[in-house]
Amino acid sequence: MSWALIATWQMALKGAAVSKEILESHGSAADAAIEGVSVIEDEPSFHSVGYGGRPDREGHVTLDGGFMDGDTLHFGAVASVEGFRSPVRIAASLARREANNFLCAEGAERYALEHGFEQRDNLTEEALEIYRKEVDQRKKLSAYDGHDTVCFLTKDEKGSVCAAVSTSGLFMKDPGRIGDSPLCGSGYYADSEIGAAAATGLGEEIIKGSLSFAAVAYMEAGMDAQSAAEKALRSLEAKLIAKNGKAEAMSLIVLNKDGSCGVSTNVDFPFVYASDQNDQMLYLARSVDHKTVISPYEKDPA
């Protein structure tokens, strides 16, 4: 395939349309990944990313983002950033530096300000309303509430492979909490000689298996994208169940450098895939007896 993309959750559809256009018109994998994620960051109806993202337990919307360029292995990331429009754009900018590629909190905000990134109050009335209800109900931490990370993996016609992610993180998270999303190797990984992977779910579980790196390493060892995704996630799932009696929600998308894709999950997990040989489609991945079953979800309404 000359180009291909895969992205997490139904919310990715709108961004995938933009990403696809870039790849179809000979744009770069980096631009396609960043622009795809960025569209989702601007959408107030998705309460786990960017504008309209859920606040932390003290009412602040703090955001995480990551980007990796598979040509160079350069990565950039921000964690716990408040008041900026696009964490993924800040992350992508940090990926161009020689060091200091991962910044958090005030340090990240100062970098963003000094480099002219657009500011925005990301707390919407609707997200605030949800937060207030949740505070009222003193809802206990539920492992899969409100931490759906948007992840894009892209391959362009020149063979570059990139990964980009963005999230407001775990539901009712502690101030300063960092999940898997901004962590290169856990939340995302890309190597243009092999392929890429990215994860969504309970970050604290995903980190325990460096899930994105693991999937790419399995492809490097010769597995196809689907086998690599399944092997990475199921190995971690089995270890967590053996050690702790349970494994929380995790989903993993994988893109091979040849443009083929793979997905593994232990929950119901919609994802979007498109390439020059496959129309953009929404699929549903489900876990049946610790095996991932994938079927078309519905026609892309876009």
Next chain:
Amino acid sequence: MSWALIATWQMALKGAAVSKEILESHGSAADAAIEGVSVIEDEPSFHSVGYGGRPDREGHVTLDGGFMDGDTLHFGAVASVEGFRSPVRIAASLARREANNFLCAEGAERYALEHGFEQRDNLTEEALEIYRKEVDQRKKLSAYDGHDTVCFLTKDEKGSVCAAVSTSGLFMKDPGRIGDSPLCGSGYYADSEIGAAAATGLGEEIIKGSLSFAAVAYMEAGMDAQSAAEKALRSLEAKLIAKNGKAEAMSLIVLNKDGSCGVSTNVDFPFVYASDQNDQMLYLARSVDHKTVISPYEKDPA
């Protein structure tokens, strides 16, 4: 071997003596790793960890720490924490929570305060003096200046394997910069069924290969500790050289669950190893034609 430990840099000697005593007297791998690192955090003459650590480019000593319990894969970490005595102890405390295990900056400081962790101004006169000189000389970022992380890997007689790390991070780092040290999978990893690994060097390079996770994965696939260390580091080194023309300083220590150890490095790198069958010794690992050569460094003066 009934117990074993390995730790990074000559500075680890004093902590290793404490760690060894714990393991010899039937203590846990967790205590041995945490106490070993903690001794180094208190030592003002080491300018890359804890008290006396080098300030960031604005003169603040901000610290990172991480801990992983190989029995459960639970990890805890703090990044960019100012004003506390022991990042590794805060990290170990965070490892006992169900989620929110990795906290940064103000959020981490608030957690530490609320949980009664000892406060301390870690900026010493001596470190300030070094900082001032460096500012005067406008010294350019040198890849291996002042980012020597202390890492301890420990195995106890019950078969538990743990990893603990602590650092003040990259020399003249940007405020809020996060390196590999607090990142589970990059800076450290431990699985009691397999073994553990931890890294020191330029964090931004180490992260590009999830170096600690990779080494443990190679052991899981059947390699001995030394082969796993070498394979993980040399694969990354080769990729970085192929993609970017160079690989910055990286060193990796590995402990197999059987107590045997492995080390790989692309610089001169002293480390400490001890077990119930091996006296505590300081060794020197060097890189000769992209292969690691290990020799005794000197008798442990302790």
